[in-house]
Amino acid sequence: MADKIDIKNVAKLASIKLNQEEEDRLKNDLSMIIEHFDALSKMDLPDDKISIHPLGMSLNLAEDIASKSLTHKEALSNAPESKDGQFVVPPSLD
């Protein structure tokens, strides 16, 4: 199973640029960990309806009452680059 890790694809999905050394090391590290999962992935477990929450809590919805939060200035206060009140990034291609 572990040999199958397509580390380049995983890094692409995670949007992290890896250098060759990192690719090799991470592939090796991940393979080791994933090997450790073998026992778990082979277990025969009932296919119950999954509640992701440990306490099986149910959702409380919020009333639709709008309120003010961050000021425009606060919203942009950590922006690496901004112009005309907007966040600026290098061109994003569709």
Add this chain to the structure above:
Amino acid sequence: MSNYKLPISKINQLFKNKELKPSELYAETFERAAITESIIHGHLELFQEENLKKALNSDKRYEKGKNLGTLDGIPIAIKDNINISGYATTCSSKMLSNYISPYDATVITRLKNEGALFTGKTNLDEFAMGSSTENSAFGPTKNPWDSSRVPGGSSGGSAAVVSAGSAIASLGSDTGGSIRQPASFCGVVGFKPTYGTVSRFGLVAFASSLDQIGPITNHVEDARLIFNSMKGHDPRDATSLIESKAKQPKLKNAKIGIIKELMEDGISEDAKKEVHKVAKLLEAEGHEIIEVSLPLTKMSISIYYLIAPAECSANLSRFDGVRYGNRVSGSTSSEMMELTRANGFGPEVKKRILLGTYALSAGYYDAYYGQALKARAMMKKEFTDIYEDVDYLISPTTPSDPFKFGEKSDNQLEMYMSDLCTIPANLVGMPAISIPTGLSSQGLPLSVQIMSPSNTDNTLLDFSESLESLVAFTEEPVINGVVS
């Protein structure tokens, strides 16, 4: 004797009786920080100047007999993954080294309302991923008991500063043991509440279904005090519990189960000995001790290292250099994001993001993440069933006493195993506390962990307080040649 190891209730009495002023205590903790921080490096940032004014305001409130709460004037350190408005929240990551939070976490709002003062932000493993605080981008925190050893993690800074006396108490976050394991390594009390009792709003998420904020303190009663001032429903956290009724475990003549699977291979003799010692003390008090088996506990590392990285892989996607964070420029936005994340995250964070991405990716979800969810549900059932029979469960907090720097950083699986005893409580959502009980053969702190059913937090704290007095652990570390 110094004041900073006193229980908070006692300090509050001194304040009320005008035998001590908040500003004096505040100065004392900073004097202590001046001695200890150069060795320990528990705080990433100290708020001394800014908070002195707040301490003086607290003085005035006590003078008028109008203190806000028991925590008024108490210096508390905050793990640097909890947002305080106007201060940096770095998560010990290069990614956020220049990030200033524009808002308060709910726990911060609640502590501010009680009049608590903040000493500063404490060091952690980057984004709370680690068990030694070695993964901090700003250098490790040292164990106050032996600076060649790790303080545990990820809340290593929060545990070390309480142990070292540069804060009266601290807040940590616990995803797989990140409060309890460092508390154990530093010889202080660490409490992880029931999932959903303390709001996560403003806590930078690692694994949302496991994360829980809790106190690290010198005394169990301090943990109770801080927990009760933070807990309660928060409309800004959809996973925060509204009401929590549960059958409470017994305080007298209780039945206590020693978890068989957490007393086997991989657990040091010292750690086992501590559990047996405590069991004897409890037995002498009239409690019944039995051995119980929870077979899925053996799977908990695997379950945890699928669920936590899967959740973290999405939780950490927002760190992309678009709206905040240290951007590395690129010719397109997607290149900018890839380079920003490559540069901003440390090796352990990258590893866990990739592991989680892999476990969720097409073709692998069912075998890994999906399987872990099922096993987690089964494990919860195992614990629920056991609690039909016992009031509390007991185990070591950590498999061993604190390890040395570098000792486990080359062996990732061994490092992950150091959370073996603490992970089940996160997977199941139940409360768990680590209480220091003695010293190892090397003179380093050891603790036991007590767990109880979900939503029985205050009963667990009551029971722990009586255990704390039975054990009467009073040892303290010597730092820079100065005993606290």
Add this chain to the structure above:
Amino acid sequence: MNIIPTIGMETHVELKTNSKMFCRCHVLDTESPNESLCPTCLGLPGSLPVPNKKAIEFITLLALSTNCSITNDGMFHRKNYFYPDLPKNYQISQFDLPVGTEGSLEIVVDGEFGTVEIERVHMEEDTGKSTHIGSGRIDSATSTHLDFNRAGIPLVEVVTKPLIKSSKEAVAYIEELRQLVIDLDISEGKLEKGNLRFDANISVAHEGDKELGTKVEIKNMNSLKSLEKAIEYEISRQTKMLIAEENIIQETRHWDEKKEVTSSMRSKEGSADYRYFSDPDIPNMILSNDFVNEIKKIIPELPSQKRKMFIETGLSIEDANNLGKNKNWIGDLYRSITKITGDSKSSFNWVTGELQGQLRKLEIKDLPNWVTPKNLSEIILLVKEDKISFTSGKEILANLIEQEIVPEEFASENNLIQENNIEEISKIVEEVIENNSEVLERIANGEEKLIGFLVGQIIKISKGQVNPSVAKELLLKEISS
């Protein structure tokens, strides 16, 4: 062999709540960027989502109104992909447990009923808005500006089954869906404002083929016109390729409004792997039967029901459908009027044509309170009974909108009542025939158009009080005798 197109539609409907889907920021209609943000919708570290109750009520209304089954134990999922306008780099959406599944919507195409099968109706959040700076073309932009005001606004995504057969059906479906969300009062429903945004999945196959052809997704259609043109363009493009046995590739194509062609968008490397998993920040969403029943109680009259009712008054399917696209008071007015006049077609024409036209011309939003079904019916009946001409009817209506008048009184005071007395008209007809012998000769030689000229003469002499059709009838009778 025939080539058959298959179309599936994915439509995002922006809900009109006060606050956003997962935070309580105002939903603002503003040009100033980044004004309505909080830690949650800006994706700041430590922020958490709490779903909006109103939005859940709205989507349940829509799901019930499209005959969907409601998922009682639903969930929110994270859809993971990196894009700068997506603050968390995952979108909170729904995956295998959407609010509604397996529904249908009645549509009207070319005056006939049709049905569009709905696959799912799910809840999600909108992204921010990107503006590409530099040049007109996306791929030569020098930077991208981001406004996150829109980020987190609640969207309902409605996905149809791939069973739509033509561009006309697709357009009729969007028109129906738009009318539905307006009547449910859950969205502004304005296409030009992006309240409804749609993508089309199109494939072609030989008739009788068991499997659908390779599907191509078309984006960037901002109006019904462009939807129709884009689908037609794409069907013909794929049909040509199929005939030429060329390989149609699965891709996303962009509709170019100016050139009226679809073109391949830069495709992302590899196929999308969104790594959906249930959002651990949001517990399972239980929509109890009690909740669903409460929502059922507040469903208003739906477009299909209105249509049915209009048809029952005697209107054609097409007219009934068009009437339903108007504001509710127009339909109500029609209903009252047709009851009085007993003539559905002319009531429909007067209400949707003349009345609305005049109101629009005068820029009047609401009907003045003295304009009642009663006096409107009076005008319609005067025309219907040939007491006044259609033109006079319009004149009376214009006056009625401006001031309180009694139509019949107004008609007589202004000499608008038509002369229907045959004897009187015959006299005039005779007079005209006498004075126009030349014209009559030309008519006899085949210049039939000139009959109209003579009718005009008759009306002129009568000062407009002669009913033209009666005049013509008499004229023809005289000529032929």
